[in-house]
Amino acid sequence: MTEAAAPVEASSVKTTARPGGHLVYVLTENPVSIVAIIGFAVIVFAAVFGPIIAPYDPLATNASISLQPPSWSHWFGTDQLGRDVFSRVLAAARLDLMISVAAVTLSFFVGAAIGTSAGYFGGWVDRISGRVIDTIMAFPLFVLAMGIVAAMGNTVENIIYATAIINVPFYARVARAEAAIHRHAGFVQAAKLSGNSDLLILAIHVFPNALPPMAVQASLNMGWAILNAAGLSFIGLGVRPPTPEWGIMVAEGANFIVSGEWWLAIFPGLALMLTVFTFNLLGDALRDIIDPRRRT
């Protein structure tokens, strides 16, 4: 097989020498990743500029125009208090994205720290952290999140903590598997010979090599975290009305579906669905970009 690999190796050297060449290649090979990146750009744009570009104040009520169907002046219609649904959907992007980014970042680093040390040291560290993680996994995760928010209080921070805690096991497992692979690798032994302490080896040799699969996990997890935050708000935990948030908007709009006012629940629901879908596609694109084995 070395024969077959030789020309490939030569070509990858050429490509990586040109910065961004690999990115361009992956995008042209798989147009779906372009869709994912464009979708991601739109979501980030809405999160950053949403409240500024929204045509109406998302909190301003106007009883005279309540429950109007979608029209040119109100693209997504208005709700029972006469608020513009389009403006509220736009404004909610920031809060939902903020919750999920904060939760994923938190679980990413906590999970990486637990997982890499468990995989690298093995023994007792591995056994104890492994059982703790198994215990978390033994709960129905959404119910656990509900319990945490209910016990700790109904705030945005607690939604973040709850979402982070239920996600930690996934990162810890990925990181542990990667660290256990690299633990006996020659470069880790070489780092010991170079006088690196265990902590330094973990931080600058083992962790960076566990990054690619963890980054993919984070991206796939992002959609799930948004869904989780929205789900908590949907059942009345966490974000409270009148704050615009997709989960509450769906929950409130659901009451009006029976009476024919479908636009209240459909549009925030669609926004939620498309966001989760975009993050899942982005995970696949990210895997194509950072997995060295795809560089053929």
Place this chain on the structure above:
Amino acid sequence: MSPAHPPLVSVEDLTVEFSTRDGTVAAVRDVSFSLARGETLGIVGESGSGKSVTSFALMRILDGNGTIAHGELSYSGIDLRRATDRTMREVRGREISMIFQNPRSALNPIRKVGQQIEDVLSEHAVAVGATAKRRAIELLETVRIHDPEQRYHAYPHELSGGMCQRVVIALALACEPKVLIADEPTTGLDVTTQKAIVDMIRDLTVARGLSTILITHDLGLAASYCQRIIVMKTGEVIEQADVADLFASPRQAYTRALIEATPRRTATIRGLLPPDDPRRNETDPKPPQAPTGTPPLLSVEGLTKVFPAATPASWLPWRRKVDGAEGFKAVDGISFTIAPGESVGLVGESGCGKSTTSMMIMRLLDPTEGSITLDGAEISQVPAARFARHPLRGKLQFVFQDATDSLNPRFTAARCIADPLMRLSDLRGSGAIRTRVEELADQVGLPRNLLQRFPHQLSGGQKARVGIARAIALNPTLLILDEPTAALDVSVQAVVLNLLADLRADLGMSYLFVSHDLNVVNLLCERVLVMRAGQIIEEGPTNQVMRAPQMDYTRQLLESSPEPPPSLRTEKVIV
């Protein structure tokens, strides 16, 4: 190859192209050869020469992005290039069979080896049921597996590497093919196992009238077992000749360089270099000799390592004693010394404890018993986990067998070399470290413009140089080299061995050179230790051990390493 018998296999102007994202690359260009009935043909070349691709094309098992661009392939009248997939399925295994490089990955880990042979038999409708089982046991017997009835029920992980390769050969022979293609069948096996396997392939070839293609990077091996040799380089056939002619009068400079670079008993380090290298005519670099009576640099006394038994002792206190079996004694009370500036070879087969020994001296592993004294300081009592900060850490360094694995894939070459300097040297500031890294790169002959590259952008030889530069960065007094050239092509090996000899002469380091290849040890070491089953069974000056080995085991090791016939030029030197 008399005209009366047309060749069994013929390949004409074969060109194989691979489509990569940077366009098509021809891995094999205009290759022609033929194989007569009962003939053994060697295809020799370094990595990237296209020798495996040629055989894959012949079996039509190229990867998805590879195509046969032009050329003709035929096997006893069948046009292999245009044959339908159905015909090819019949040809593979029944007519032409192949033995792959890594026997363990060629076997299904969750099926008994006997069943796997039966699968092949029933696949080609040769035998089923009880007949198939009997046939499978017969085949295991043919490949000289002891107690075939028992081994029929073994899983691949229960067999050694050599045994697995025998099973793979039994699989390949199951349907009585006419042609056997062996693609590096002994890579990763010990020299003695290699000899047993290749001897067996040769005997089977004779007994069954098989035609064999032996693909190898080892000219010595090809010379010992083949009648004709094809030398390939970068996808083209360079030379094609009978073994005797090839070695007596190689027509191409490349072939000559390849022959010269293969370590032999009579070779010198400088003699391995290609003929156009100006250093060839120099005498081998002589390391500075320590005056007699100097205390040894390293002395190892009664070093022992016992690994606990595979099943850990029970956590129940009253069962601990019963379950805590003896464990496995990997190293059994060995003692030796290394003088300052001396180079000592440590030779033995895999599993003899040579790697465990080097890991203990390197202080990556704690010994069970015994003492290790470096420069008068006892270091075996410092736990391995805390040795990273020991003042002697920089004095003891290691060159890994697999250079690729030993370099952090996310570090540039410069960062890899700088790592020990950043942790253990007095150099502070990026400027001082960069200067030292560049100095080291010059010392090991690594072009400075490669320093900013990542390991996957470097060739095998360049990665080996980075590993050596990192190891010598802290001016160690003792360097342990764990088969540093085992994964390299012979021509690269020649250059790296020369580099190691030069570095020792310049820097006055001591080497402990761990290897299974006595010919390589002979080039670099004054003294050799032969290890077997955790003990040193023979030691002495290398040339004496090579000329007149005292132990049967050493003799066996020596006889097993294939020796290419001396080329004309070397003979002239001797005369």
